[in-house]
Amino acid sequence: xxKILILGGGTGGxxxxxxxxxxxxxxxxxxxxxxxxxxxxxxxxFLFIPFGIYNKYDVIKPKSDFFPPGINIIYTLIDRIDGDNxxxxxxxxxxxxxxxxxxxxxxxxxxxxxxxxxEELWYKSIFDFYTVEGAVALREFFKSWExxxxxxxxxxxxxxxxxxPLEFVFLADAYFHEIGIRDKVEISYVTxxxxxxxxxxxxxxxxxxxxxxxxxxxxxxxxxxxxNKNKKIISYDEQEIPFDVLTxxxxxxxxxVIERSGLGDDLNFVPTDKYTLRSEKYENIFVLGDxxxxxxxxxxxxxxxxxxxxxxNLMSAIEGRPLMAKFDGHSNCxxxxxxxxxxxxxxxxxTEPLPGTFPLPGIGxxxxxxxxxxxxxxxxxxxxxxxxxxxxxxxLPIESEMSMAGKKL
Amino acid sequence: xxxKNIAGISVDVNExxxxxxxxxxxxxxxxxxxKEEDIELTDEHLKVAKYLREEHEKGAVLTIxxxxxxGLVDIKGLYKLFPGGPLKKxxxxxxxxxxxxxx
Numbered sequence: 001x002x003k004i005l006i007l008g009g010g011t012g013g014x015x016x017x018x019x020x021x022x023x024x025x026x027x028x029x030x031x032x033x034x035x036x037x038x039x040x041x042x043x044x045x046f047l048f049i050p051f052g053i054y055n056k057y058d059v060i061k062p063k064s065d066f067f068p069p070g071i072n073i074i075y076t077l078i079d080r081i082d083g084d085n086x087x088x089x090x091x092x093x094x095x096x097x098x099x100x101x102x103x104x105x106x107x108x109x110x111x112x113x114x115x116x117x118x119e120e121l122w123y124k125s126i127f128d129f130y131t132v133e134g135a136v137a138l139r140e141f142f143k144s145w146e147x148x149x150x151x152x153x154x155x156x157x158x159x160x161x162x163x164x165p166l167e168f169v170f171l172a173d174a175y176f177h178e179i180g181i182r183d184k185v186e187i188s189y190v191t192x193x194x195x196x197x198x199x200x201x202x203x204x205x206x207x208x209x210x211x212x213x214x215x216x217x218x219x220x221x222x223x224x225x226x227x228n229k230n231k232k233i234i235s236y237d238e239q240e241i242p243f244d245v246l247t248x249x250x251x252x253x254x255x256x257v258i259e260r261s262g263l264g265d266d267l268n269f270v271p272t273d274k275y276t277l278r279s280e281k282y283e284n285i286f287v288l289g290d291x292x293x294x295x296x297x298x299x300x301x302x303x304x305x306x307x308x309x310x311x312x313n314l315m316s317a318i319e320g321r322p323l324m325a326k327f328d329g330h331s332n333c334x335x336x337x338x339x340x341x342x343x344x345x346x347x348x349x350x351t352e353p354l355p356g357t358f359p360l361p362g363i364g365x366x367x368x369x370x371x372x373x374x375x376x377x378x379x380x381x382x383x384x385x386x387x388x389x390x391x392x393x394x395x396l397p398i399e400s401e402m403s404m405a406g407k408k409l
Numbered sequence: 410x411x412x413k414n415i416a417g418i419s420v421d422v423n424e425x426x427x428x429x430x431x432x433x434x435x436x437x438x439x440x441x442x443x444k445e446e447d448i449e450l451t452d453e454h455l456k457v458a459k460y461l462r463e464e465h466e467k468g469a470v471l472t473i474x475x476x477x478x479x480g481l482v483d484i485k486g487l488y489k490l491f492p493g494g495p496l497k498k499x500x501x502x503x504x505x506x507x508x509x510x511x512x
Binding site: 157220222224236237 | 487488493
């Protein structure tokens, strides 16, 4: 019996298990998936929890609902990967051998990497919205908050879902309008980037939208520490920004398993060929999604698009053929902008987000880099698509490879 | 693409003044480029520049955090050496492309 081992049963690991079990003969290939948690989180939904749009139960389901029959599932912690000997050692010492390994262990927030971040003000005046716990704690805080300075800060790059902090401040603006205290709330968007986003056209469009909504952008701020006593964030070059409530995107790092296995870079992300998605170190290890160091967004859309490429290349590797499929870095993000509107960006390694229509050229229904109601409906519907189509690897009407059709240069 | 005469040598630069061919770099050029940024080049600056060049050659993605972990200088020290935009300024002086964030 030959063995495929998948580490991590989030979006990536679940999609791969579904893809592989469909085509690999059960009497020939054993598929095993290891994860430490039994709950699958719909992570794009976390963003809505602080504003009372979703609650905790809208974003959680058991992982087992999405795994195909005919695979082994082990819920446990992983000690380390021994790539030289094709084996993985679990926390209890049990050894799993593999012919091929898929690493999809994701990225985690690490507030402990920033001095003062998770100390006395943590979940009192400082919150993250990348965990269900953080999002729920922030919801409770906002219920009785009467206003002041709301600071959103990104601690380090890269981080999961690069548009989420923008969506957060847009939704905050709308929320405080709705509850009638927007005039008592000052909102600042503090980023290590030179502007609202990384690429020129999206930065311009989003920068203007922030300005329109009276959200102040403070660029080039690289967080060193948090002063709990005086409620200030302080950068390496000693800029200080006082806050009443701080929503933080903490340092993102890959799993500790990657570090223990000596497979990661300085942030525990696995060096991965950005086209083939194979580990740079081992020919029988592939890396999917946030766990890799490929230079594109850490997002569900990237996982989805790149899973097609990884699948093709893994099948080639199994059959001893050269890896022909190439990932183009395709990413696609809905951006909630508040008041029932949204925007969409679509881009890859070489093409920055451009204006136009999506997915059908000239028709849409979605408008790229535009702020429309239809784009917002897309995001609302997406939660259903995620649970019912994406995880189970049914077809979505969007190609893996980015298309220039419908985009305007 | 343009060329610019720096320290008596004609080098290729882009519209923002970043060198496009790292092989044309010399320490004399670094000194001139540093002057343009109001930095008096010291051995400390040069050590960082050389480290960045080595890492760039290896194809590494350069970040402030990575330089901070290099053992040459910590992040605070890096900001003191290259005030304002440590990675951008040090990359310019090191004759390598402007660091970009990929997202």
